[in-house]
Amino acid sequence: MKEPNHLRVLRDLIDRVSRLSAAEDWNGPLNPSQFAALAYLARANRFSRAPSHVADYLATTRGTASQTLKALARKDFIAEVKSETDKRSIRYDVTDTGKSLLDAPSGVTDALESLPRKTTDAFESALKDLIREILKKRGGRTFGMCQTCRHHQQSDDDLFCSLLNVPLSASDAVEICHEHQAA
Amino acid sequence: MKEPNHLRVLRDLIDRVSRLSAAEDWNGPLNPSQFAALAYLARANRFSRAPSHVADYLATTRGTASQTLKALARKDFIAEVKSETDKRSIRYDVTDTGKSLLDAPSGVTDALESLPRKTTDAFESALKDLIREILKKRGGRTFGMCQTCRHHQQSDDDLFCSLLNVPLSASDAVEICHEHQAA
DNA sequence: TCTTTTAGTAGCGACTCGAAACTATTGCAA
DNA sequence: TTGCAATAGTTTCGAGTCGCTACTAAAAGA
Numbered sequence: 518m519k520e521p522n523h524l525r526v527l528r529d530l531i532d533r534v535s536r537l538s539a540a541e542d543w544n545g546p547l548n549p550s551q552f553a554a555l556a557y558l559a560r561a562n563r564f565s566r567a568p569s570h571v572a573d574y575l576a577t578t579r580g581t582a583s584q585t586l587k588a589l590a591r592k593d594f595i596a597e598v599k600s601e602t603d604k605r606s607i608r609y610d611v612t613d614t615g616k617s618l619l620d621a622p623s624g625v626t627d628a629l630e631s632l633p634r635k636t637t638d639a640f641e642s643a644l645k646d647l648i649r650e651i652l653k654k655r656g657g658r659t660f661g662m663c664q665t666c667r668h669h670q671q672s673d674d675d676l677f678c679s680l681l682n683v684p685l686s687a688s689d690a691v692e693i694c695h696e697h698q699a700a
Numbered sequence: 701m702k703e704p705n706h707l708r709v710l711r712d713l714i715d716r717v718s719r720l721s722a723a724e725d726w727n728g729p730l731n732p733s734q735f736a737a738l739a740y741l742a743r744a745n746r747f748s749r750a751p752s753h754v755a756d757y758l759a760t761t762r763g764t765a766s767q768t769l770k771a772l773a774r775k776d777f778i779a780e781v782k783s784e785t786d787k788r789s790i791r792y793d794v795t796d797t798g799k800s801l802l803d804a805p806s807g808v809t810d811a812l813e814s815l816p817r818k819t820t821d822a823f824e825s826a827l828k829d830l831i832r833e834i835l836k837k838r839g840g841r842t843f844g845m846c847q848t849c850r851h852h853q854q855s856d857d858d859l860f861c862s863l864l865n866v867p868l869s870a871s872d873a874v875e876i877c878h879e880h881q882a883a
Numbered sequence: 884t885c886t887t888t889t890a891g892t893a894g895c896g897a898c899t900c901g902a903a904a905c906t907a908t909t910g911c912a913a
Numbered sequence: 914t915t916g917c918a919a920t921a922g923t924t925t926c927g928a929g930t931c932g933c934t935a936c937t938a939a940a941a942g943a
Binding site for chain 2: 523524525526527528529530531532533534535536537538539540541549553556557560574575576577619623624625626627628629630631632636637639640641642643644645646647648650651652653654655
Binding site: 750751752762763765766767770786787788789790 | 889890891892893
């Protein structure tokens with residue numbers, strides 16, 4: 518008997534937080550799924566904003582992600598951009614209207630704000646550790662920033678991705694990338 | 701401009717963990733909602749296992765909770781117990797079959813297991829802090845254990861709840877109570 | 884006693900989600 | 914080069930969740 522109690526309680530707490538969060542007033546016209554997709558797109562770099570990437574990040578299917586993104590596009594919170602190199606693929610950019618939704622405080626961020634910085638820092642690092650472990654076990658992608666990626670190269674002031682063979686802007690490099698692999 | 705970035709990232713991480721968790725193989729025949737309800741019932745004392753308590757804990761409505769519980773009862777993971785004192789109310793007890801489902805390891809507990817105890821402890825305390833803040837803002841109940849409740853009284857070896865005016869067993873006192881109020 | 888409140892349920896509609904089928908495009912290989 | 918397989922995205926369908934409203938029964942209060 519391995520004393521699973523502590524871990525079970527922890528799992529329940531995680532679940533409860535997400536339920537409380539979902540029960541909060543939604544951010545205006547968005548439901549939790551749409552909000553999560555929008556928040557991801559806002560933090561993802563230009564190589565990582567296709568439906569399949571969203572599906573991968575949110576641990577859902579391409580079909581479901583497609584529906585969610587279409588709904589967001591219909592409301593003009595994101596804009597569809599067709600790829601020129603690969604005519605199958607599509608990228609979604611967050612519009613200014615979409616960005617403004619993300620700025621609005623939510624019940625969760627309000628609550629987080631009243632916690633000491635020490636707690637939120639520990640919280641963040643624990644969450645990242647847990648996510649890494651889960652992804653390791655299910656073989657998912659890590660979705661990190663270029664800075665910590667093994668394909669990231671820097672010479673002088675020029676940034677470069679050796680996997681996609683493209684130069685990166687400074688803003689590219691601090692966004693989430695689908696191809697990320699820890700160094 | 702208050703630097704909301706840190707908190708937004710944190711909110712996204714919380715959301716992502718719960719999505720990854722929901723995408724894991726469900727625990728056998730249960731979907732996430734049913735599993736959450738079952739897990740709550742297993743940790744709640746006998747005064748806190750009614751549909752309305754479940755609804756309150758999971759931040760949903762009585763109607764939705766009622767459906768979820770009926771589904772669990774249909775599969776014999778919980779058993780309905782009618783109250784004798786109040787003929788309107790019902791209590792659900794977790795059956796042995798139900799308990800065995802909770803013992804099965806999940807993707808999340810597996811991942812948690814490979815984290816150091818220090819991390820999981822910090823995690824747990826951060827989650828509790830956050831939940832307390834959210835509940836404070838929305839005026840919800842805290843659902844704590846009798847040990848930390850202002851209505852809990854102890855004389856010699858006898859435990860007593862001064863709100864419900866009933867004696868408590870040792871196991872009652874370490875379970876979650878709907879009436880909990882911090883001392 | 885009459886009214887109000889509370890506990891639980893049922894039915895409805897909106898919506899999410901996953902699975903599977905489908906189209907279009909690309910890549911690979913004989 | 915031609916043909917097959919893999920990939921990107923979408924669509925459709927069915928199961929299920931969820932909130933809302935209306936409802937019944939029981940309890941509480943005036």
